[in-house]
Amino acid sequence: MTFLLRIFLVATALVAAGADPARALEISGTFVQGGLATGKVEPGTALTLDGNPVAVAPDGSFIIGFGRKAKGKMVLRAVPPEGPSETRELQIKARKYKIQRIDGLPTRKVSPTSPADLARIKSDRRQIVEVRKRTTLKTFFDTGFMWPVTGRISGVFGSQRILNGKPRSPHNGVDVAAPRGTPVKTMGDGVVALVNQDMFFTGKTVMIDHGLGLTSVYIHMDKITVNEGDFVTKGMQIGTVGATGRATGPHLHWGVSWFNIHLDPALLVGPQKPKE
Numbered sequence: 001m002t003f004l005l006r007i008f009l010v011a012t013a014l015v016a017a018g019a020d021p022a023r024a025l026e027i028s029g030t031f032v033q034g035g036l037a038t039g040k041v042e043p044g045t046a047l048t049l050d051g052n053p054v055a056v057a058p059d060g061s062f063i064i065g066f067g068r069k070a071k072g073k074m075v076l077r078a079v080p081p082e083g084p085s086e087t088r089e090l091q092i093k094a095r096k097y098k099i100q101r102i103d104g105l106p107t108r109k110v111s112p113t114s115p116a117d118l119a120r121i122k123s124d125r126r127q128i129v130e131v132r133k134r135t136t137l138k139t140f141f142d143t144g145f146m147w148p149v150t151g152r153i154s155g156v157f158g159s160q161r162i163l164n165g166k167p168r169s170p171h172n173g174v175d176v177a178a179p180r181g182t183p184v185k186t187m188g189d190g191v192v193a194l195v196n197q198d199m200f201f202t203g204k205t206v207m208i209d210h211g212l213g214l215t216s217v218y219i220h221m222d223k224i225t226v227n228e229g230d231f232v233t234k235g236m237q238i239g240t241v242g243a244t245g246r247a248t249g250p251h252l253h254w255g256v257s258w259f260n261i262h263l264d265p266a267l268l269v270g271p272q273k274p275k276e
């Protein structure tokens with residue numbers, strides 16, 4: 001939606017509500033599985049999506065994400081501190097996902113059995129889950145997003161994965177193949193929430209907190225050039241492309257989540273530009 005159109009719709013909503021600003025629930029985004037929407041309500045509004053509370057920043061900003069299997073209709077409800085509440089029905093477009101087969105991975109990385117590996121996997125997962133639980137009431141995402149690295153897309157969001165002939169979890173991000181050592185940049189402003197030099201599946205891993213539950217993850221890196229707690233701005237280098245963890249060659253796996261819901265990073269940035 002263009003800025004002017006959005007102003008017009010908000011203005012129209014205000015007129016319809018007798019110029020009562022408490023009625024304004026502004027939302028725009030990509031209403032499709034894997035998509036993200038941002039919006040604004042009156043500060044102090046209690047917001048729910050299908051009955052589940054949604055974090056609202058002190059200025060009234062909020063974001064919501066739609067998972068890989070999000071249902072066709074979702075209900076957003078805003079209860080402002082004063083004045084009438086507002087309910088909005090969101091139509092979420094369904095997608096079809098590919099099947100991707102990858103062979104030649106080390107057996108240990110597809111079907112781990114040793115107690116040491118299993119303990120590591122559990123600990124890695126716990127660290128990632130902890131970051132995805134955080135509700136930082138910041139709106140770092142306001143400055144927009146960009147591709148962290150450009151190159152051939154070797155894996156898309158949502159694909160059903162068959163690794164060495166065995167069905168595994170769907171692919172939760174976008175893979176971009178690029179030469180080892182290519183700079184990896186943060187997709188947007190945020191705080192570095194996790195740096196791990198050696199995760200079992202994901203190798204050298206960085207997670208960035210963009211506020212209100214939106215996080216991005218950058219994995220299989222060769223080098224990491226940031227520390228936990230660093231504030232980074234869109235386009236700042238955070239590491240280099242590598243093939244650490246479960247990877248058949250150098251590429252960046254880039255993931256984006258809204259809390260524990262995986263989103264499609266490609267929907268946040270649009271097509272790659274030649275000189276990004």
Ligand SMILES: [Zn+2]
Pocket residue numbers: 155171173174175252253254
């Ligand atoms: Zn991947």
